[in-house]
Amino acid sequence: MLTNEPRELPAAARVAVEQFPTVFGADEGQVEGLSALGVAWAPGRVNLIGEHTDYNEGFVLPLAVDRVTAFAGRARGDGRVRLWSQQFQELAEIELEGLPGTFAAQASRLPTWARYVLAVLSELKAAGLDLRGFNAVLHGDVPLGGGMSSSAALEVATAWAAALFSGGRFAIGEAMAASTALSPLEVARLCQRAEHLASGVRCGILDQAASCLGRPGQALLLDCRSLDVRYLPFESERVALVVADTHVRRELAASAYNERRQQCEEAARLLADMMRAEEEGEPGGKAARPAIDSLRDVTPELFARYAARLPEVLRKRAGYVVAENERVLEVARLLERGAVEAIGPYLWQTHAGLRDQYEVSCAELDALVEIARRVKGVLGARMMGGGFGGCTINLVRSEAVEELRSAIMEEYPRQTGRPASVEVCRAAGGPGALYWPV
Numbered sequence: 001m002l003t004n005e006p007r008e009l010p011a012a013a014r015v016a017v018e019q020f021p022t023v024f025g026a027d028e029g030q031v032e033g034l035s036a037l038g039v040a041w042a043p044g045r046v047n048l049i050g051e052h053t054d055y056n057e058g059f060v061l062p063l064a065v066d067r068v069t070a071f072a073g074r075a076r077g078d079g080r081v082r083l084w085s086q087q088f089q090e091l092a093e094i095e096l097e098g099l100p101g102t103f104a105a106q107a108s109r110l111p112t113w114a115r116y117v118l119a120v121l122s123e124l125k126a127a128g129l130d131l132r133g134f135n136a137v138l139h140g141d142v143p144l145g146g147g148m149s150s151s152a153a154l155e156v157a158t159a160w161a162a163a164l165f166s167g168g169r170f171a172i173g174e175a176m177a178a179s180t181a182l183s184p185l186e187v188a189r190l191c192q193r194a195e196h197l198a199s200g201v202r203c204g205i206l207d208q209a210a211s212c213l214g215r216p217g218q219a220l221l222l223d224c225r226s227l228d229v230r231y232l233p234f235e236s237e238r239v240a241l242v243v244a245d246t247h248v249r250r251e252l253a254a255s256a257y258n259e260r261r262q263q264c265e266e267a268a269r270l271l272a273d274m275m276r277a278e279e280e281g282e283p284g285g286k287a288a289r290p291a292i293d294s295l296r297d298v299t300p301e302l303f304a305r306y307a308a309r310l311p312e313v314l315r316k317r318a319g320y321v322v323a324e325n326e327r328v329l330e331v332a333r334l335l336e337r338g339a340v341e342a343i344g345p346y347l348w349q350t351h352a353g354l355r356d357q358y359e360v361s362c363a364e365l366d367a368l369v370e371i372a373r374r375v376k377g378v379l380g381a382r383m384m385g386g387g388f389g390g391c392t393i394n395l396v397r398s399e400a401v402e403e404l405r406s407a408i409m410e411e412y413p414r415q416t417g418r419p420a421s422v423e424v425c426r427a428a429g430g431p432g433a434l435y436w437p438v
């Protein structure tokens, strides 16, 4: 991953590079041992299908997008990290010395965006890695809080930046020496823990894995139990991926998310108990049924058999997850055959499930999906990510993109009183890090 080859930088990385001398020029004169200018970045993601399945050890089918969060900076000779956020126009300072022990104390005096950086650095230190301080400008074009996982992009970019600025003390990559190298999947796991620390959301691995593992023109089918990955083609002249932002950000989303996760865990426990009780009552004992550790293990047949005995709310939550896992596998089969256009109906179904059974949609997300439904050439649309705001994802025939854009720009503000924004995304590559000749 580390390379000295000059190559095309993502647009946001280029902005960070350009800003670096302006922001840190004066500072640099006073610091000993500064190294070459380094750039590191990581992408946001969209999720084609497989929502709220990751923490149930199920399947997800995301792709990394052509929007990134980037660091441009230089290693310092000491253990201090000085960051300038171009988006927030704000400076933050982190002391590596004392992490992870000083995490809480440092987090309490940092702006929110810098807590994600702190959390990753803290997890890297907890993993025993030797970090060095650095000065860096941060910039990104992943819409903030808009459902494309700007926080995962920031976390993963932090890990790549920390490796770059460590001056070879540790590296990220599959083929590196074991003790001081992390695989991209290990980075994803570490960044997932960092997200828990920084935001209090007990998220699954979807966002961080998609950011770490993205490949141009491909979606990835991830088994969130085994972490096996299968790449599937996702590039077609005929269809486009359009992301529409509700511009709704709800504080309550974190506690509702954790509550959903806990309800799923409870449903899995109850279903496991029911099965066990039944088996014990059966003459001859143990039927050859699989154990249930999570909703991943509940097949549609098993669910149909036991669902009526679950409390209503848990029945709805679990019913959604069981059906969603099936949909992901079906969509993966279609992509494998190159039948991109055929996946649309599954997106509508997922939206209905998230709205009616999982109950994580909101009026603004539903409005965007209904506007899309009325545009001919939209093959499927649904809310994306945790819910209660954020974005919808729309699979659209290429010739209908402009019609969808104008329908949303006109109707959404009228219906909700909020601004609208629409972006077309492509499946793009994962993180990158390099030294930049200046």
Ligand code: GLA
Pocket: 050, 051, 052, 053, 054, 055, 203, 204, 205, 206, 207, 385, 386, 387
């Ligand atoms: C958020 C979380 C992910 C995942 C989605 C819902 O994006 O960070 O782990 O659970 O919600 O699919």
